[in-house]
Every structure is written in structure tokens, then in C-alpha cells.
Amino acid sequence: MTGYCPFQVLTAREVRCELGKGSFSPKDSEEPWACAGCSIPRVLANRPCIYLEPVKHFALRGKSITFFRCTMFGVVIDEPFRLCPQCVGNEPAPRAH
Numbered sequence: 001m002t003g004y005c006p007f008q009v010l011t012a013r014e015v016r017c018e019l020g021k022g023s024f025s026p027k028d029s030e031e032p033w034a035c036a037g038c039s040i041p042r043v044l045a046n047r048p049c050i051y052l053e054p055v056k057h058f059a060l061r062g063k064s065i066t067f068f069r070c071t072m073f074g075v076v077i078d079e080p081f082r083l084c085p086q087c088v089g090n091e092p093a094p095r096a097h
């Protein structure tokens with residue numbers, strides 16, 4: 001994980017992903033399939049379009065799926081940093097204060 005994730009909740013025993021409804025140990029959170037390999041914090045930190053929604057699914061332990069959904073055009077996007085900057089519908093989220 002690169003930086004702050006608004007979906008991550010830390011407790012004394014576990015790391016919880018509110019987006020994917022998954023919980024894992026602090027050690028597992030450092031694995032590529034968990035927070036350490038998750039592109040969502042990086043994308044959200046970059047003022048994404050207000051129509052971009054991140055999606056995270058934890059299927060089996062040790063596996064996850066991450067993608068983004070455009071609610072404006074109803075499409076799924078793997079790499080929003082390639083497509084969204086060229087899109088006429090791009091409306092960046094307000095700057096955080």
C-alpha cells in the first residue's frame with residue numbers, strides 16, 4: 001500500500017478492509033494480495049474523477065481482485081491513470097483541505 005487508505009481500519013489484532021469486507025492479520029496485510037499490493041490508495045490520492053469507484057473482492061485467502069468502475073459510462077477500468085486523464089467526462093474530486 002502506498003500511503004493512507006480511507007477503507008483501512010486497524011485494530012489491535014487485525015487489519016480490516018471496509019471496501020472488500022475482508023480482515024487479515026497485520027502480517028498478511030503486507031502481502032501483495034492484501035494492502036501492500038493494492039492500487040486503490042495510490043489512485044485515490046491522485047484526485048480521481050468523481051465518477052470513479054474502486055472495487056475490491058477477496059475471494060479465497062491469499063487472493064483478491066481490484067478494479068475500478070466508471071459510474072458515468074458504466075464501464076470497468078483496470079488502470080484509470082491511463083484512460084481517465086484523456087476522458088471528456090473527467091471531473092476531478094475536490095482538493096482535500
Ligand code: SF4
Nearest residue numbers: 005007008017035038
Ligand atoms: S486492501 Fe486496498 S482498499 Fe482494502 S484496506 Fe487495504 S489498501 Fe485499502
Ligand code: SF4
Nearest residue numbers: 049070084087089090
Ligand atoms: S474520467 Fe471518464 S472514464 Fe474516468 S471515471 Fe471519470 S467519467 Fe469515467
